[in-house]
Amino acid sequence: MTTVKYWQAINRALHEEMARDDRVLVIGEDVADPGGPFGATKGLLEAFGPDRVRDTPISEAAIVGAALGAAMAGYRPVVEVMFLDFVTVAMDQVVNQAAKVSYMSAGNFAAPMVIRSICASGRRTGPQHSQNLEAWLAHVPGLKVVWGSTPADARGLLKAAIRDDGPVYVIESLVEWSTRGEVADEDEIVPIGVAAVRREGTDLTLVTWGGAAPRAARAVAQLEDVSVELIDLRTISPWDRETVLASVRRTGRLLVVHDAVVDFGVGAEIAATVATECFDELVAPVRRLGAPYAPAPFAPHLEAAYLPQPEDIVSAVLETIRTVRKAS
Amino acid sequence: MTTVKYWQAINRALHEEMARDDRVLVIGEDVADPGGPFGATKGLLEAFGPDRVRDTPISEAAIVGAALGAAMAGYRPVVEVMFLDFVTVAMDQVVNQAAKVSYMSAGNFAAPMVIRSICASGRRTGPQHSQNLEAWLAHVPGLKVVWGSTPADARGLLKAAIRDDGPVYVIESLVEWSTRGEVADEDEIVPIGVAAVRREGTDLTLVTWGGAAPRAARAVAQLEDVSVELIDLRTISPWDRETVLASVRRTGRLLVVHDAVVDFGVGAEIAATVATECFDELVAPVRRLGAPYAPAPFAPHLEAAYLPQPEDIVSAVLETIRTVRKAS
């Protein structure tokens, strides 16, 4: 075990995977010479050379598509689309092309590629740099979507993503960039599709991921009389239905917490699935907590009011616990 | 009342609105001289001239953005992004720009514009021309999303969209293009945010919209012993919660039917909301029916298997009716 910062864990995963498999490439804006806009690709150029590590122009559609072409031709590119918001200029390549290549060619081609983006929500970057867009990506068949909230998960998921034979969208939390955590010395993979039960509990299942996960953990830590099972989804698509459903079957209550706008967010899928599958076990209505229906605001106190804070989460837990099904 | 085809109803709305308000503009690929790739903009060039009706290059990002700029400068452009799938090359302009302009400028600017796209699902156009992407658009605060399934609604919603002071995404069903229906002779507006109760019922609430709505109607027509309340949402965002919730409070059962992939689709939002708000009234689990987790296939029989057909809808209704809450 070594203690590293979140970004260093990402950096380590990239170094390890590039050393392990020389088909792995890293391309993106500022990723080579500058070592990444925030350091995640430091040292890669020096270690693996300019063929495999390349700075690109600000041409997200072209670079995602170029990564796709290289993947179809046998390489395993990791392409950085700096902030998640910028995927909006590359959606065709992500959605119509990369995600569908295996299906459209009936397996004749695959797209073993990774797209990495920072989500800067919580870092006061304003409406065009703070969007939590995981729901869009999850709605696209063929695209896997992962988001580690700890250094170990950020590393392990990225490694798994690079080894996956299909396209994986890896989201990273800028707000956790300098958070430290332990990572294994050996080659630890966090399998895609497997949630982490951060804490076991019996009264309520709290499902969260990404930027909201650390805040949810803080909230749960404050709760004394309530036993919350805290699940960090880690993979948004395909999400770990079994773990979540089994948990709610035991606890009878679900709260989903995420930083995206509640409406039409990933929480809806989880809540709807649980409401259907655990219909007989639920003792309180499924509940979702997330951002209000508005773009992400810039000012620190506004952004704090916008994102679910530990105290909001505590209140939501307590209210859910208090709700009981009316006699029917 | 006149009976017109779906596309003619759209055409009529455009003629009427352009005649009513000379700030209304129509731009897009093939919309002027050719009268639209499928005829929806026929006669506009002749009636309103080349200033207000313009063919554009295949540059969706630029033309959506240009429409936005013109809207901010006081015009009311209607820009056509031919097939809904093509919004992927213009997502930045739709999501980061048009949808956020009012918010980001705190009302200093507004974007009174309409984006029209065909959804060709059901017309054997294959994986890149058949996507039902309304869930993405609905997840974007500031963007309204409407989708008429009848000639009258297609006309009335488009007229409402053109008169709205913010950006409205109008989806149109290619599969209904030649379906006939009655439209009022007068200036009929279908207000945004108001669902249509197509049929009243007491046993189950069926919520649908867009391409699935006609098939759902056919299914409901076949059901003899079950009383289904059929709601055509018409507006996806903001959706008519009141109508849906009031209905489920009476029927105790919800089935959402849409053509999009079920996972993370709009059905999730509706099902999750109903599961929460009607917790005590639901007598059966909320249920969703939609496309399986795969891109849209091309071959007619595959596409038929992919989209919810009347018989699938009938089965889902009957199964939901048979489910009862276990004694708890």
Add this chain to the structure above:
Amino acid sequence: MTAVRSQDVGVDRELAIDLYRTMRRIRQFETTAGELFAAGELPGFIHLSIGQEAVAAGVCAALDDADYITTTHRGHGHCIAKGGRLREMMAELYGREGGYALGRSGSMHIADNTVGILGANAIVGGGIPMAVGGGYAAQLAGRGQVSVAFFGDGAVAEGVLHECLNLAELWQLPVVFVCEHNGYAEMTPVSKHLANAEVTDLAAAYGMPAEKVDGNDVAAVLTAARAATARARSGAGPTLIEARTTRWRGHFEGDPQKYRAREEITAMTERDPLTHWRDVLHAAHGVPPAELDQVDADIADLVGAAVEAARAMPLSDPGGLSRHVYPEGAR
């Protein structure tokens, strides 16, 4: 655009006949597909490249199986010229289990990894970045492969092309950009969609060598393609070829073409790349018309057999609808 004489550019008799054969395969495949569509046998939309065959044949004659191409909604010709199999293609148009993609993808999505067809594409401009990626892979692999992006004049207005021109030139990738300039984007003439219809000028602005050729003259296309691929294989970077050509049919089958006069179409057919090449074959290589008629007949049989085979195939299995959403098996 200077006229090219076949003999001067190293096209021998055998190659000349091969080029004809390729064009004829395309013409026959598409003529048949058009008829089948009109007869209601083929579903969906199909876009034919009849009149443009020399571009596909000429460019692909400069390529090997290991080279890559990406193409467009109007991509049958490129796929055939690159070695795509008629039976699997036709079966795909029919939506049958034996189609290239089990009938799930249709006319606009032919792909074949055995001959480097990275894929046709239903998004205008969508395939260009993939070809650049193929070029990046080729550069890394160092085996002298080339990657070709086919696209139309309409795609020139899509920003992604420009991103790709810049990237390919910046990285000196072995990519050939082939613009099939047929003067239309759907129903809109080039005068209404490009401020400057000289696509070579755009490439030149990036410092990229660019050449305009008569796209209905297969020798001219081949000559340009040979120069471009040689440059690419030698590590000297990308080239753009603008091939001026003629789309005889509507944008899609069923398009009534109200936007252009019958004379325009008639004039086009007078520039038939196949007729022209038959003349060259006769005049320059002494190939008797009867020999070519036999080629035509053989190809008609081949295409006919592909149709019969497709018709005989089972419909693709709806049970397999969710297969390959994720890749199956390790690669």
Add this chain to the structure above:
Amino acid sequence: MTAVRSQDVGVDRELAIDLYRTMRRIRQFETTAGELFAAGELPGFIHLSIGQEAVAAGVCAALDDADYITTTHRGHGHCIAKGGRLREMMAELYGREGGYALGRSGSMHIADNTVGILGANAIVGGGIPMAVGGGYAAQLAGRGQVSVAFFGDGAVAEGVLHECLNLAELWQLPVVFVCEHNGYAEMTPVSKHLANAEVTDLAAAYGMPAEKVDGNDVAAVLTAARAATARARSGAGPTLIEARTTRWRGHFEGDPQKYRAREEITAMTERDPLTHWRDVLHAAHGVPPAELDQVDADIADLVGAAVEAARAMPLSDPGGLSRHVYPEGAR
């Protein structure tokens, strides 16, 4: 890029001082913002245009309130030059209720419909189409307005710019494209992101008049802007101006700039547009340095007052978080 002499281009004493004043306002506003950021008073990211002030001042001096601009993440200068109010801007950077956008949007999203600022933008290239739309509106309105898109050399690699160049030229819109070529896209030098750093070549490929100017010489910029806006107002269509300039600071405040040598920055400061213009003011217009020192002092007071005002404002009200998601009230 030929040197421009202020007298030769019709810049009189008053205008010359005005240009200085604008540049000084920008310099002072941003210097102060940089200090406040370093002191931890301003949250988020800020991107300063120090060293590039002549572009904003020169271009906007050719514009009226009725003209439109869109700008970028590095847009303080353009907003100030176009008439943006310092107090509302500073308050926005502080995230206060009195900010242009109630503190919700921050440094990268200044907009003001009273002076035609359609908006700064945090998406590279994102504002360019909006400026084209402003140009379309201007063309329709027929009142001789012009619409200007400011963007950097990095944005030249975004496809959307090319779509916009094509569209503006095709429609002959009254648009001026102003590329602030400072040689960097974040930490990446232009040699690594553009195959051809001569941005004027790209515009020329569309048939659009294009001119390269010394972006640190406000008279040169103004001269080019006057020609471009005159052309636009007369209905003769768009122009591109490539202004070569110098970004003194890091990409964002706090950027350690490991990717360039200290000497490079020092060399830049020797091309200070303000120092140069002070010299011109003195030599060509006889303005004594003391008069300019007074201008500087007045502006320092103004910016100081803006800071004080912003500090005194209440934080913006979280209760209003969902306001204006949809436009409020009829327009």
